[in-house]
Amino acid sequence: MKGLFVNACVREKSRTLELCREYVKKHWDGEEISEFVLKENALEPFNAQMLQQRDADIFAGDLTSVRYDCARDFADADEILIGAPFWDCSFPAMLKVYLEHVCVNGITFGYGNDGTPLRLCKAKKLVYITTAGGYIGSPNSLELYLKELCAMFGIQELQIYKAEGLDIVGNDTEAILEETLKNL
């Protein structure tokens, strides 16, 4: 099993990262794991020139460039874990940039000759772990977005773990994290 951990945690003592490390220990012990640390691998947000280059590569049917490494690794993983703190109703911008780099027509998704969508990711499951200062609420755009991405990639199972209310005065942060850890 090839596990890909997309680490979108930012703070030195990230509580989200703590949960992710536990998940990896519990579920991926002994497996082949690669971790992509977003804060150490600054990906450039797409500009017109990059889009043009990508369109040209897709048209030429040549997606072998290192520019598509993220997309290839994502498509190739058997299971994917994304860990990101809940920021401004979603997650840090670097994760959105990463996901834009992952969405490559011909690698993670595509279209058949008759226009039928092709779902090109190998993974059967995507796990998303987040922690929030307050409460995320339901429905929320984060879960909808993740569901839509999974549908586009052909990832059948989406499992979301969240520890909420961590910054609310009076809440027992350790107990909330402990409870989430138990359920991972």
Ligand SMILES: Cc1cc2nc3c(=O)[nH]c(=O)nc-3n(C[C@H](O)[C@H](O)[C@H](O)COP(=O)(O)O)c2cc1C
């Ligand atoms: C830039 C920023 C934006 C945040 N936005 C929200 C928010 O919209 N809703 C919320 O409940 N908490 C928000 N928080 C609080 C974090 O979700 C919370 O502290 C979380 O546990 C941080 O995760 P970490 O310990 O992994 O860094 C925000 C924190 C930061 C730094």
